[in-house]
Amino acid sequence: MSRLMPQPVISVALLVTWLLLNNGVSAALLVSGVVLAVGVPLFTQHFWPEYVRTVRLVPLVRLVGIVIHDIVIANLRMVVLILGPVSRLRPQFIVIPVSLNEPFAITLLASIISLTPGTVSANLSGDRRSLLVHDLNVEDPDTAVQRIKERYERPLMEIFE
Amino acid sequence: MVEIIVSFFLLAGAGFALIGSIGLARMPDFFTRLHGPTKATTLGVGGMLIASATHFSTGPGTSLHEVLVTMFLFMTAPVSAHLVSKAAMHLDGSFTEERRGGGDSTREDAD
16 A cells, blocks of 8 residues: 555645645546656655654644634734734744744744744744744734744644654 | 535635735845745645645546645745745855854844
8 A cells, every 4th residue: 555655645645736736526536636646755755854753633724724713813914913003013033943843844844934924034044943024013022923833833843743 | 515615715815825925025135035935835725725626626526736736836836946045145145154054143134
């Protein structure tokens, strides 16, 4: 099984993507989808340096909920910031110490930070231990760092480690 | 009824995209400008995609392409923002290794 499907998660993702692309489920689509889902990971096996094996689903679903909620709420707050006087903004770089070890989890953390309004991740240090984030409106750098660590990094640790 | 929902999401999405662009024009320096485009893609395009999915799913058949568009946007938008900001830091000589997050220093802005 593991030789035929070295990356089960990616295989499932490929199959779902294939069905979504074709906008439907039929026998022909399923067969061609399974061929792709098995074939593509086999051929690209050597391009995957490391692979996350265990993923806990419950914290994953909770994190997705948190992120969607934050995108909506914080976007509304961003509207006020953008349309308000520019002089009221306090943009600042903050440095977030990263406790995650899995490279994929760090990528997810950086992406979540960029997707939630008000923050853009700018640089990951060479040792993967700190993430430079640009925040559009910082009241207190320490609370901003704590908030990101609590809200996004802790769930990511629960999911992957 | 469907028309009302579709128009609501279309207008909301377009509104957020517009505000994102206004932000791009109004913000004072490079890094604050970067916030506009990354955000417009999340809620602005999100609203339009919900409208599109609703519109094409209420007739005969369903439309699920929008789910894929959302997924790919969410995967690519942060990566491009990250690359653009990295490039900006390389061009700006004032960013030493320490300021890029090696040390504990933070700074006011980047112009």
